[in-house]
Amino acid sequence: MKRLSLVCFLLICIFTCAPAVFAGDTASYYTQQLDNRNGLSNSAVNSLFLDSDKLLWAATWDGLNMYDGTAFHVFNYSKDNPLHSIGNNVVLQVTEDGQRRIWLSTIEGVSRYDKQTGKFYNYFYGRQQRSRISEQEYRLIADTAGQLYCLSRQEGLTRYNAATDSFVVCPLPAGNNRISKAVFDSANHLWVLRGDGSLEIYADWQAQWPLLQRYTNVQALFSVNGRIFFTTAAHELMAVSGGTHQAQLQALLPHAVNAMTIYNQHYLLAWVTQGFGEYDAQFRPTHLLPEATRQLQDMKIISWASGSNEQVLWCGTDGNGIIKIYPQTKYFGTVNKITGGRRF
Template sequence: MKFYYWVILSIIGSFFYINPLIAYNLRQISSLDGLSNSSVICLSQDSRRFLWIGTYDGLNMYDGRTIRVYKPDINNQNSLSGNVIRNILETDDNYLWISTKWGMNKFSQKENRIEEYYIEFKDDAFMDQDKKGNLYIWNRKDMISFYDKQKNRFISLPINEVKETSDFVNFIIDSNDTIHIFRNGIIERYTVDLRIPQHPQITRHANFEHPVPFKHIFKNKKNIFLVDERGDLYVNNSGNYRLITNILYLMNQNGGIISSIIQDEKDILIGFLMGGLLRLDSHRN
């Protein structure tokens, strides 16, 4: 299998050197096209295949032709609580959960507005949902929060406390409803018993083992993407991990810090904090 890379978004308006032996096409979308900020923090593709782009100054919705920008508005109580967008998640009830520096926002795609705020989830609040659409949030070292849909409230679940964490952490739920907490290069695993939804019970399991520490881990729909210290990119979509390719060269060329990885049909989009967005396309021999 051969892999071809090309830059489809040069968000900071820069052109990157790419090995001439690698075929690529270049397309640029910048602030001139309506993008609110040059630094991409997170990406999410909704059920309509619209791309939501979280930046350091606003939320952007890209429909393939135009960009719509969402920002806080002191005159609109249904606007975002903050302009720094940390994370975006679509739940199966047509809501977007948007994590900002100043709290969590529940955004109705039908009404195109924020319907609920949770200011207790500030800064880095990681979130995911299980197969039944139950929402979980992790933003404290010793606690996971479960969203009770019936009462519109969060229930706290205690977990193993780690005092020191690495610069990059993440929180995902796999296709078997196992919670993965990534910190200090390792992956902790938990499951939650929801037979009594108002009184969920959490259980810790053995850590996931890998020969070298992981640097990044992301989830998009049913796929989990992992990048280890060697730059090897893996995907897990059925409980098994498969090596895709090594992206160390791309990481070095684009600032090294990956902000998001998502899959668009057969292609993989890799967002860099200071280097825009790259498309990884595979073609069979």
């Protein structure tokens, strides 16, 4: 009887402590919330990035965070230790170049992190004028070879030169408005979205950037799974055909889009206001994550990150930290213990 009672007690503990499980189209999924109670420096996330070592980086309004699967490692500004310090605590973006160097942009400049030495290298921080805290002054992009570029209002488009450890100007043709976003496609063509809604496509840079095509009335630009997508002011989702620059209508959306990703062959679109929509490969509305849709409908999603090997989806939110979504692999699941954590 004692052994039976112990077994029953253990089963009750497992079901009580396990993360929430919900059924999708073909599998069940767990969800877990990670925020400042779990060690995240700030629950307002500006962007997420999963690097080549499968480490998750979170840019927040108060520091850079690296999550190794069990704990958060936080990097903050320190004037007393600049070699081991980011340039500013308001971190807006994180990315990686072809040499596996971690790059981040802040409201005041750009920083590079060397994972081997733990040192930071800061760029553009000598400016006299500072941007308003709500603006994203510096935007980082990498081409198909991993070459890093930086876009800023004052310097324009610059290219990182590792030999001189500096950024070299390689200007784009003058546009009618400031650049709000830019991405490279699989052919190494540069797509530039300006604040006036014009989307410009440029050929690979040699001595200049030849203009290939232009679209108008574009609202948002995304690079997902090797494909280029953009949305229009009429909430049309357009996809670019492979090998061309011709855009085709995929769906009429109910809201403007803030972020976009693909997960388990489904497209997830985060709305600018709050919540997200789910679409299959043909962009028909679907319900891969019905419970997550209900639970996240009141949250504003800023960024997605996913890794194909572990099938984990990371969701960065504005004020609710990071939401981890992952498939059930065992009957009882796997419980990750995180001090002070909350699961839903």
